[in-house]
Amino acid sequence: MGDAQAPKGRAALLEKLRLRKLQQVGIQPPQPVDPEPEAPPKPTGRAALLKKIQESRQKKVGSDVLHVNVTSSEVALPLQAGIESKDVSEITEEVSKLAITKERAPVTYRGETGKPVNVTSNYIRLRIEKDRGVFEYEVRFNPDVDCKRTRCRMVNQHMAEMGKIKMFDGGAVLYLPKLLATEKVHFECSLPTGEPVTMEIIYKRKKNMSECLHLYNVLFKKVMRALMYSQMGRNYYNMKEKYSIPQHRLEVYPGFAVTADELESGLLLCLDTQHRVLRCQNVYELMCELNRDPNFKENFANSVIGCCVLTRYNNKTYIIDDVAWDTSPSDEFETSDGSAISFIDYYKKQYNITIQNGSQPLLVNRKSIKTSDASGKVDRMVCLVPELCYLTGLTDKMRADFRVMKDVAAYTRVTPAQRVNCLRTYIQNVSKSAEAQQILGDWGLKLEESTIQMEGRLLGNETILFGDNKEFRCGNNADWTRALSDHKTTLPIDLLTWVVFYTNRDKNSAAKFAETMTRIGSALGCIIKRPQLVPLRDDRNESYIDCIKQYARSGTQCCVFICPTLRTDRYGIIKKMCTTQFPIASQVILSKTLANEQKARAIIQKIALQINCKLGGTLWTLRFPFKNWMIIGIDVYHPPKGSKSDSICAVISSLNESISRWFSMALPQKGELSEFYKLVFKKSLEQYQKVNGTFPSKIVIFRDGVGDGQLDHCLRLEVPQFEDTLRQFHLDAKLCFVVVQKRTNTRIFLRNSQGYANPEPGTVLDHTITRKYHSDFFLVPQNVRQGTVNPTHYIVLYDSCNFKPDHIQRLAFKLCHLYYNWSGTVRVPAPCQYAHKLAQLYGQYINNPVAPELADKLYYL
Template sequence: MSGRARGRARGRARGVTEEQQARRPGEPEQAAATPPPPVMPPQESQAPPPASGRASYRGGAREPRPGMASGEGPRLPTEELAAMSIGTGEAAEVGRRRREFRYVEARTRPAHIVDKRGTAGNQLPLITNFFRMERIPDWHMYQYHVDFNPVIDSKRMRIALLLQHETLLGRTRAFDGMVLFLPIRLQEQTTEVYSKRNSDDVNIRITITMTNELPPSSPQCLQVYNIIFRRVLGLVDMKQIGRNYYNPSLAISIPQHRLQVMPGFVTSILQYENEVLLNCDISHKIIRSDSVLDLMYDMYYQKPATFHDDATRSLVGSIVLTRYNNKTYRVDDIEWDKRPSDTFKLRDGSKISYRDYYKKSYEIDVKDKEQPLLVSKPKKKDIRRGQTDNLYLLPELCKMTGLTDEARADNRVMKDVGAHTRVAPAGRTQTLTAFVRQINSNEEVLREMGGWGLRFAQDLLNLNGRILPQEKIYQQGGELSYKQEDADWSREMRGQQVITAVGLVNWVIIFTRKYSNEAQDFVQTLSRVGPPMGMKISQPIPCELVDDRNESFLTALRNSVTPQTQLVMCVLPTNKKDRYDAIKKFTCVDRPVPSQVIVVRTISKKNMLMSVATKVAIQLNCKLGGEVWALEIPLKNLMVVGIDSYHDSAKKGRSVGGVIASMNATLTRYYSRCTFQHSMQELLDGLRVCMQGALQKYHEVNGCLPERIIVFRDGVGDGQLPAVSEHEVPQVLESFKKAGGQDYNPKVGVVIVKKRINSRFFARAGPQLTNPPPGTIIDSEVTKPEWYDFFLVSQSVKQGTVSPTHYNVIWDTTGLRPDHMQRLTYKLCHLYYNWPGTIRVPAPCQYAHKLAFLVGQSIHRDPSLDLADRLYFL
């Protein structure tokens, strides 16, 4: 079973008992076990009307959404946003999801790092997906504080009163009801004006006081830049869906799979090393072309007896898009007893049905009157704002986003979708350049940005990177010769002996009678591929089962595994998650022994059997404590630690932290522990125990404690960086002292590893653009001045554009130069034994992820320490 499949195969069904009979959408609880077919067939939801001419929800002109209690403000399922008046007298919806932009970055650059740029390697000219923000000479922005006397509580009213003085303020401004930003400086430090309130003809005194003259790189300016740019995106017909902007009119249909691919952009404007830059990358939103109701009807027709369970399992936890307002919602439940004819209260206390509400507000006729309603529960931030009621959505008006498990497992679907989403460097740069030139040529945009004295450069930013030297890979027979640009040495490994081979003498294979031939063929192939690698693979103890029930496998494990058993292999007919979990829990906790689980279809193709057997043999050697290949590691007495976390699928609010620490000089043997943490609890609460165990094991193996410890911390978002820097790092240092004694003071480095970034880099190959080769380092221009950071392209991709990884060194007493830190990071990307090539992150991080994923998905408990010195989680 693939990791992705296991990751998605959650038990999402909630609140559906076995006694509940199968029903079509909207059918009452008392229906018979085999219900009649639906009265009317599912139909496409009506397309939403144009948005022009409608007042904004945020302004309160519309009635509240369905599900809002009487007397509340607008019931929004997402974060309420500050409305800032920008431009010519209109209250524009801007500043949406301000948490997307980090205006004040945590300063984590160590004080002694004066120049973070390295020098090793050959220079490589690059193009990146950044555009310069150009400004008029001597550009400044002016910040004012605005007071109203008498006090005006309504933000909307404050904006309207201030806009009466357009002659004084100009047409270009940004005002959130209290703070006013202008591109011009008013004549007086404090300016008083009067506005008349129309409701009671009262004069309101408005005092405008200048509080700051802002330079282009100030955090407040960055905030306004992003607000302005969001408005610009709206002016070029882009629609916000979730966090990003998309163009629904350019959606590409894939009719054979009932999918649509909607193109869009991810954007942000931030201060980088020397200037303010716009980072812009292509994004794609995958949406089903049919509605959620259509999907429910399909499930009903296919399996009416299990319809409720299937619908709940498929829909609960998914994200849906309501096309009438282009907003996304998480489905938390299905209200089977609610109908579109049910009513809810409006703000004025009157009632309206859901069906009439959508007709009145969106001119949409709801066709299926018996459909149930989807439930989207308020998040914690909604509850803090007093929004405690559920939001109810009509399946007919919702569309599923993303791909289902079945679609991801279908090669045809992935190939057809990938044809539109995997964009090569040349196509990506052309799209980005055309997008910015469209912005720069739009008259409305020119007026908007021209008023602020801003514009974007026409072309992508050019900069220089470096290619690090190729790393030497060693096996027992000597150095492997491979091409750095391929980042793959699988061919060169054929016939070569691994560094440390562990013989497989006492092992068990469990299989069902139906697939006994496949199991025997695989064992014979394993015995042939093992000796050339130096592995002696003896015949296993066979255990044949008459059926494939979970209990049959567990009974066989109990009867077959002894203290002398080195490894257990289970050949499964299908990749059922519950069976896989039961096997892993038994072999990792109840009776610890390394285990290998293989699905029959993986070993049923004769032409692929030798290749599969070779890869499995390498895995088995690692799980038994062996080593496959190694690199030159010049640093002595070094320990590298990888930390990653994963949400526990069995317990809401609990996460699993995987901790991996190297045990030898070549960084090829590891000790692993895991720790559990709950919401609002720091990971380091359990890290002390993990580090104590790792240092104790290191001393046991090497007779001394490490002089240098470098921690690679994965799974950290931008919002968590201050917490890691201020809380986790001191606890890490304290844990080292407690583990090694008060006199133990190793040199420590802590590196944040971030994969979810939007930066892309392209190399020139003659007139064409290609992906940069593995080993490309970027440590200038697009890095942050307050960080000790760099980008590394460590892997090679055959299709689309390669994604770099961002590294941020937030603590450093190692004494290593930037070249050394970058080179060590690149070396570690070569040491992941599940892939004969380089990977995107250092091997300790990937091992930590595999451990956390296994525990969070299948085991849900601490694995036995008897397995801690082996890579049993591969």
């Protein structure tokens, strides 16, 4: 049969518009074909479109279902040439109603084993009033209005009829907290020239809760300002309730980290107590202290660049990016109105502040701000006056001072009971503040009067296995320090040929160290012979280099360096030479560490255990109810801001069934990691096969250092690399990819008869405050004596092994027992902690390929 006659004129235009609109909403129009004579007539017009829409309702896209929000009464498209009464604008309007939204099914990931415990958390439920929410409307102007300011003015003129509360940025989308009386509302407006304009407000949909999280967080920013909290960085602090530490010239400001999120049990507010430490010293005073130094400019720049400073006149924080030595407060700058004014006059006029020194150099802060042009961003430079900038945080010298840290911890280490009291006080302040209640009430929100109550589970304590088939059952504190000193190691390595380097001032300390090491060998289950004691000419780096070249020969197992002071350059030279040029175990000890005779034996015993690990030994193991599994840990080290160095990614993989031997690799990370993971995983599989004679049947990967915004990156770009490598080896091994997040504001408190306390190690919480669309759980692995314990967040991103939640939760807790630098549990699984240590050592000091002889040893402890 011949082709049907093509539509012409207005009918052709309508047909072309219909096809284009259908393609925009994802519906492909049928292609014209010659029908068979026997075929029954196909449905046309409204019936044809409705049928196609119903079919698309069932269409699957991955795990998501496409829902087309349309009804029979809404379909009035001119699919037949005879229907020509519709205007083009009416056709566009009705086709636009085919709005396609994606809905994801909530995920439940709950274990069953363990003892039930009553817990609470720092989450407060947010209630949304009935028939309230966030409703999306489209704003149309006839004729069109291009100026955003004019569009906002027109919307604001008629807000009294729309409920007064709105969110509108001058575009085409308007958000209201209530439904209007009708789906379409018309308002008559006028341009500044007097020309009349018709504004049409058209209802589109009610937004999902997950789409409104940004709005809710903006509302709580307003609530914090209503409660007189000042924002510093991402958090809010009470600038009127500071704690002074005058002996160290420090001030501590209490505050909160506030985040609204949609979790498994609905809309919750996470409220975590925070503290900000400020120094009572401004940058100008620091400059005066360093002015006597011959390398003043270099030392001053190194001291302030990258630091965060606070300007008290506006309570804002800035990161210092540079020092403008050729500028001063006497210089002038151009204001927004085009006039010129000096920094001295500006601060006097705006803040009534008199700058004392008009010749001091200015500090520079650079940041990118969003713009409405095509580029999207523009670099902005802010010049700051040093005498108005107060330093925040602690210096490395302060952190190394025990007295400073002890005095600061008296205010920053908050117990669970104190945290709960702070949460209650915050809730009471919100309820008493009429302004805060108005902000929440305008959008139908109400904060509950207490934190959320839940039931967690406590996993059983683990059994530590030592040498000579000795066992030790861990207590509730998850600590086996005393048992480690009383038992032999699982796999001791004899230390027969080793060298101790020391300066003349540490001659006696070196002799006592060597003597003690030989005596404690039997307690560890190994033989430690007396080392060769080598005095250094002096404390210069060249002396250490010459001695390493002379004594780090073949057959020497370990080199020990007793250094009089802590110097990063010397430490870096030692580690770099002993890992790249001369593959040998190395141990650096500060002389003051050996000075305390009362603790010398315990300290030296820990050093001996560390050396045993670096030689390939094993200190303790656990029972694992599986065989032929490989456990992998991944972490990334990022260099300081402003550094030209690359990030370093470290991968650690297990080599035996007791998960006590590890294969390690670290490489610089440039761009995407597609080739890097394949290379390391391939070598890990080959090494596992070399040691065990077979490939692993299951691989569990614990990936540390991944934020919420990077989860999709891991799933799309990292997980396929491991699967591709398995296919290259023609292996049927299954893979489980778990993201580990230790930097979280979530806190879990145990509820008992005495009030609130830290939960015991092994406490798991896998519901209520977990993610709505992820398989995740929180695990408390540690015991802390002061402050509040931090739970670790685990997200099972990919699992072809089909593990039960109990399996992953128990495995994660077991692996927290296997970090050999600490005789207790750590916050993250041991392979993640090993990867962190390796990436940090490589990024800070080595930055060169490590000798392959060290790949199966923990040389980075």
